[in-house]
Amino acid sequence: MNYVRYFTKISMARKPSITRSLVGILLESPPTMISMATGMPNATLFPVEEASFKLQNGTTLTMSNTEMQRVQQYSETQGFPELIKWLGDLQEYSHNVSALNRSGDQKIKIALTSGSQDGLSKVSAMLINFAREIR
Known part of the structure; x- marks a missing residue:
């Protein structure tokens, strides 16, 4: 519609x-x-290099340095x-x-x-x- x-x-x-x-x-x-x-800031200067998140069911999600650079950069x-x-x-x-x-x-x-x-x-x-x- x-x-x-x-x-x-x-x-x-x-x-x-x-x-x-x-x-x-x-x-x-x-x-x-x-x-x-x-x-577009230089991604090597971003403060967070990697991150891990532990879920209630015990699963751990980890974001690599490359992924962290991507999410801290400007986007659409x-x-x-x-x-x-x-x-x-x-x-x-x-x-x-x-x-x-x-x-x-x-x-x-x-x-x-x-x-x-x-x-x-x-x-x-x-x-x-x-x-x-x-x-």
């Missing part, structure tokens, strides 16, 4: 950030490229691509709903937010025209 008809004028007027769109290009560029555009605005794919796979496995393999009006996008209030605020700004009465 196409939900664009429900978007507010403010939401429809939003444009992607040119600076943020360059991050995707930089992530795919060779390591020898020196960018004069956006800052939509969120960490591997996490979005994992969440799409989880959605399909848990609810038998293919979130990422649809097209057109049936395409489902996963939005990552910094918390529930941030997500609710963004959805409200997208759908509620504050100049009009809600019935």
